[in-house]
Amino acid sequence: MSRLLGKVAAVTGGARGIGRAIAEAYAREGAAVVVADIDGDAATETAARIAVTGARALAVRVDVTKPAEASGLVDQAVRAFGALDVLVNNAGVIGRVDWLDMTESEWDRVMDVNVKGTFLCGQAAARHMTARGTGNIVNICSNSAESTYPTTLHYCASKGAVKTLTKAMALALAPKGVRCNAIGPGPTETALSHGRLDVASERAATLAHIPLGRVGAPSDLAGAAIFLASDEAAWVTGITLFVDGGWLTF
Numbered sequence: 001m002s003r004l005l006g007k008v009a010a011v012t013g014g015a016r017g018i019g020r021a022i023a024e025a026y027a028r029e030g031a032a033v034v035v036a037d038i039d040g041d042a043a044t045e046t047a048a049r050i051a052v053t054g055a056r057a058l059a060v061r062v063d064v065t066k067p068a069e070a071s072g073l074v075d076q077a078v079r080a081f082g083a084l085d086v087l088v089n090n091a092g093v094i095g096r097v098d099w100l101d102m103t104e105s106e107w108d109r110v111m112d113v114n115v116k117g118t119f120l121c122g123q124a125a126a127r128h129m130t131a132r133g134t135g136n137i138v139n140i141c142s143n144s145a146e147s148t149y150p151t152t153l154h155y156c157a158s159k160g161a162v163k164t165l166t167k168a169m170a171l172a173l174a175p176k177g178v179r180c181n182a183i184g185p186g187p188t189e190t191a192l193s194h195g196r197l198d199v200a201s202e203r204a205a206t207l208a209h210i211p212l213g214r215v216g217a218p219s220d221l222a223g224a225a226i227f228l229a230s231d232e233a234a235w236v237t238g239i240t241l242f243v244d245g246g247w248l249t250f
């Protein structure tokens with residue numbers, strides 16, 4: 001339980017769902033954790049839950065779509081804990097609407113958080129990490145990068161962009177000693193997925209597409225997130241590791 005001992009990790013969208021599970025897992029592995037979220041109260045609550053276990057945790061309210069807030073997140077992590085070793089670009093949003101009815105503002109809302117937020121926070125962290133010659137970034141992608149739905153076309157496109165961005169970031173950062181990888185979760189029980197999973201027929205259709213026979217729990221993503229952030233993955237960069245119960249076997 002010490003694979004991230006002495007490391008400092010920031011998790012965007014860390015207040016709940018998959019981000020919270022990753023933040024808690026990192027803390028159990030010895031990292032100091034920055035819980036960064038647009039919901040400042042929920043971030044404070046999650047950081048407090050982590051701190052009672054004896055780990056170091058800081059809550060930061062951040063909107064990942066704002067350049068000054070993205071760089072402010074890195075500054076606050078460095079001020080509190082001395083450096084930033086790991087950034088998890090996890091903040092994400094979805095919307096469900098037939099794409100023929102999709103408005104420009106709905107398209108922009110999803111692309112801004114999922115793609116621009118990953119770019120902005122990734123760039124701010126990469127500037128700090130490349131100056132130190134060490135560190136790594138984990139982007140949270142989705143099975144929707146490969147497997148599309150007509151009612152979440154913008155979300156699928158955004159996650160396809162995250163997958164490609166991960167490879168481009170890895171290539172740019174490798175000569176400077178910094179790695180970048182992604183995790184592609186399959187359907188996981190969180191607030192984000194409930195629009196689909198709360199409808200019995202859609203949950204049944206989802207389950208029928210998962211060979212391992214169940215929807216994921218947020219904690220199912222923790223092992224991959226620890227591995228990619230740790231020195232065990234020292235020779236791994238540019239990949240998207242799908243953790244999806246076998247969804248993409250179809």
Ligand code: NAD
Binds near residue numbers: 016143193
């Ligand atoms: P969630 O809604 O439970 O959590 C998302 C978090 O992101 C929330 O705490 C929210 O406040 C935060 N957030 C939203 N916009 C933000 C912004 N502009 N700035 C900072 N924080 C912001 O969702 P989740 O399911 O835990 O999603 C986490 C990631 O996993 C997302 O990138 C999502 O696309 C991805 N994912 C989820 C599933 C799934 O089935 N739940 C599947 C594949 C991928």
